[in-house]
Amino acid sequence: MQPERFVTSIAALQHTEHTSVFETIDQVVTLLRQQRYICDRKLATVIFLALKMNKPVLIEGPAGVGKTELAKTVARALNRSLIRLQCYEGLDEARALYEWEYGKQLLYTQILREKIGSLFAEMEDLRAAVEYLRQHEDVFFSEHFMVRRPILQAIASPEPVVLLIDEIDRAEEQFEAFLLEVLSDFQVTVPEIGTIVARHPPLVCITGNNTRELSDALKRRCLHLAIGYPDEERELEIIRLKVPELRENLARQVVSLIRRIRAMDLRKAPSISETLDWAQALVLLNADQLNRELVEETLQLILKYDRDVQQVSAQLPMLLESGNGTARLTFDNMDLREQQERYRTNERAYFSSRREE
Amino acid sequence: MDVPITRFVALLKHHGIAVSPAETIDALQALALAGVDDRETVRVTLRSTLVKQCQAIAEFDRLFDLYFSLPAPSHGAAPEAPGDAAVTLLPDASGADVPAAAEGARAEIAPVEIDTDRTTRAPVTPEYEGVDLSLFGQHLLLQQRKDPGQDGYKPTFHVNARHNPGMPGGGELSLGDSGDEIDLGGAVEALLADLRALEVDEALLEQLEARLAGGLTRLPELLRRYRAREAALQHPRTAAPAPPRPRRSYRFSDHERRQMDEIIRRLGRQMRGALSYRRTANRRGRINVSRTIRGNLKYDGVPFFPVLSNQREERPRLTVICDVSLSVRTTARFMLHLVYSLQSLFSRVRSFVFVSDLAEISTEIERSSLEETIDRVFSGEIINTEENSNYGRALEIFYERYRSAATSRTTLIILGDGRGNRNPPNAWILEELRRRCKQVIWLTPESRGSWGLGASDMPTYAPICHKVEVVRNLDQLGRVAENLVRSSFANRR
Structure with a gap:
């Protein structure tokens, strides 16, 4: 690329800069x-x-x-x-861009009929009338008769x-x-x-x-x-911001469990909106600790497929144990790089997957 | 700074990431706007402008790390005002302290100084700083020339010249095989003289000189590392042959997947073309107000001739029966994948697999993924795949149990080589199915010439089907699918 061209294009950009904050x-x-x-x-x-x-x-x-x-x-x-x-x-296009309002056009022609008639009364011959009409035809195809779509x-x-x-x-x-x-x-x-x-x-x-x-x-x-799934701290921050009523220790448990579930091979892994729904529900249920019964009852909120629910509930004791910090389990035992790798593979798998189901 | 970036783009292309010239220009503009003092910002900027394929992001990150890896952090210890040289020598993107020499160009070109992430990195020796600057900073300083024809200051450290002989802008500084012995002093002197000739700010030059003088001792080492990096970049992963895929896995390779995607996309386009989303006028249906009014404007808007239009017609249905015995396994795998990728275009796809027994796998696929299901089918979990294929029996089971999958809207596709191992072929069932279905298509991996050899029932089945196609590779399969699509949608207008 020519440096000059680059310079001018940048300058042009600076000119068109709008009132952003x-x-x-x-x-x-x-x-x-x-x-x-x-x-x-x-x-x-x-x-x-x-x-x-x-x-x-x-x-x-x-x-x-x-x-x-x-x-x-x-x-x-x-x-x-x-x-x-x-x-x-x-x-x-008619839904996304614009559409002509035929009804309105028609209504206007009908209402204006007399006016049009009187205008043409003065015309000498047909040719002149057509000529005259042509000058004004854009009246009916103006923005006035256009329905603007998004x-x-x-x-x-x-x-x-x-x-x-x-x-x-x-x-x-x-x-x-x-x-x-x-x-x-x-x-x-x-x-x-x-x-x-x-x-x-x-x-x-x-x-x-x-x-x-x-x-x-x-x-x-x-x-x-x-955009992928956020890291632990960020997710925690999001919960704190959106569901401030949730207690801090519970929020931590929620995030760590969600992350464990995400690392599993599921049809639809829970994403942030599910985390938030769940947090909200826990607040409503007045929960103060994640235990097995509670999670099983509310699992439907974060998992959208029966198969996923079954798979997760089967492994729930293990998932929860490590979450409470009593026993360290697979995902926690992996060192950080391995965890990241695991996440990345999952994310990559998502990004590279086509509609297959 | 466009040289390092265009080189990086060339590298991306070399590794199979498509980047258009327009995107390269975008990247340069974006870098100028976002600034180049933070490594991660540069990474995100380049990624968002250059890489649009989600699948390519991992590869991009790898290449980015490799390409912008030159001055590694752990070198030297002297914590002397980290970044001070770079800050004064290289104005930041806002152009606040642009050197006087560049006033003509107003230094809209932001400096690339990507390699040193000074905020997070351990401080490096000042000598090192100088060398770093010479490699990338000089690129930039020299890019700001006003007259591209003026070549007086060529001897920069374009060490890459030797490796990329075709690359424009390569310098005169050529290195022998052992970069250590090279005497660089002269080249640097010349460079400084040239810079003076360019009337660059004196203070700036002095600083540069000082840095370079210190940096020269480090230079050979840096060059060696530079070349090591080049070597790493030159030989992509292909240099180390990937370990052969495990035999048991029936997953698709990346190449196959890409080829498949291409076919599917082509088909999708075609079908979408055939399947216009405009409503078509029809003798039955609902009144289409806008078209009625428009059509009757000549009658003063009195709707003498109402225009009726219909929503889309029902989509056609597809039933696939696949032989999954060893002989046709590969084709079956592709066929299933193809059919399911096109699923959205048909109202219902049902698929069956057989060797001797026949089983429906539609629900299986709905429940888990297609690839998983195929894996399970081929490993014999769903039906016994060790038996000899028996077409007659499979057809019989289909007719007995799943007749409902063959209706007048259904296109029936049978995939197999027709080698029933001298079992009764039950051709009457196929005839019956032909009567019930809209279309029966038989796909076989064997060419017509070999049908007569051995115990093949193809000569019996072939005349019954509407169409028999020989499918031996992905391309042929793609063509068959194309025809299928075309005929399924042909009379829809």
Whole structure:
């Protein structure tokens, strides 16, 4: 790359800088924390870059690790409104981008009929009338008759916004293709009107559950952020923040048990949202200690498949024992590197797995 | 700083991680914005801009550690103001103290100084600091030139020149096989002279000079390490042949998986193409308001001709019967995988395996993963796989128990070589199934020529099926699946 070109592009970037409050990476961390979202520097760096470079962020990771929550929190922290587009199979432009309001168009033509009639009364011949009409045809294909769907809303918004495109892998690949224009240039082309360019480039967050491979074209335009399960301290911190009523020792037990369960080979490992649900439930049940009966009764909250529940309850005595610190068991006995390795394999297994079930 | 980064990108590509030029530019911009003084920040910045495949993250981390590993922490002990040299010599990304020489370029290029994570690292000797700077810092200082044609200051420590002869920007400093004997003094003198010629800030130069003078003693060692690192990077893991896969495992290798994914993606695209998500006009269905109004605008909006449209039609069904005896095992494995990857496109996929007995494995697959199930099938847990295959018996069991899996919407796929070991072929069952199903497709790994040899029932079965395909490898399988998809969705518009 030519250094000169690089220099100019950076300069251009600095010009288009908008009124964000995220000036440094550390600031991102603190501001998100103020909004009750615990994140590491890794995540903050990507968000920081996305804002500075005006690039969409593609967030991938297991369900329930806070992908959607991240977008919401960033919106709150930036004091921007959040526009959300939930993707589903069969989502099309009419739902995502814009649609013409035929009913309204029709109503207007009917109401305006007399006015139109009187206008044309003065025309000498048909040719002139057609000519006259042509000059005014854009009246009926103006933004006035357009229903703005989330993406167009985000583009046309007078204020900078955060656009969340949730679970993009649920939509068809065609949908991705038509997102490309929006993502790279922040503009939308409506054949009848022209191109609408964003006044303020929105911060676009795209989340995916990795149920299918997204197209390379889409990925190329995004910054990529893979969120995995948090480490022990961070998870504890999240519990303390979200469920402050839970006693400290119980919170520790919860986290360590959850982490042990995650290390098992399960169909759906419990993620942060499950941890929080569970913590909440324990508060409601007035628990002061994790014991076998209690865990067995509430296991349904963290595991979503019967097979997983059975597998975990079978090993529960062992899992709990080591959790209470009386007997040291496999997972604790592994040294730290081994543990990390184990986690990483599990995470990698998640990230490399396709929809197989 | 683009040289180290583009080299890193080349390295990523070499190791099979696809990076486009646009992404490289993104990475450089991002580095300039995020700053390069924290190693982890640099890692995240590069990862988020360069690596978009979740599977590639581990490999990226490995390469990052290797590539940006040069000055290792545990060298020397003198705790003399760690980082002071780098801070003064290399302005941070904000460009606060940019050297005067670079005012033309305004030093938008942030320095790469990735290798020294001074906040967490044990302090290193000042000499060492100097050398470190010479390798990466100089890259940067020299990148800030305004005239790319001006080559007066070439002799930097581009030691990599020898290893990558094709690489642009390689320096004149060539090393013999034993880097230790090289006299670097002259080269450094020349470099400093060149820097002076470039009118770099005097103070800066003096500092640099001082650092280099001290660093020269360390240089040979550094070079040796540099080359060791290069060697490590040059020979990716392939150098050490991976241990052969354990025989018992029927899991897919990475290569197979990739090839498979490619086929599936291609198919998926095609099907999604065939299966437009627009509603189609239809004689039955609900009134489609917008199209009705649009179509009747010529009648003043009075809906003389209502346009009706339908949601999608029901998706076709698929039933797969696989022979899992040894002779067709590989093909069966791929077939099952393929079918289940395409599952979302069919409303119901049911799969059966047989050797002599026949069993349904659909629920099994739903309960655990496909690979696990295949493992279990092949290890004989579900049906006895040691027996001789008996097509007639398997067909009979299917007809007796699972007839309901063959309806007029079903495409029935049978996978096997048709070698029933002289057992009665029960061809009438296949005929019956053909009557019930929309389509019967037989896939065999044997080419037509060898059907006549030995006890093959293929000549009997073949004319009954709608289609018989020879499938010997993944590509052929992909093609068959493509045709299948096309014919299943052909009359849907």
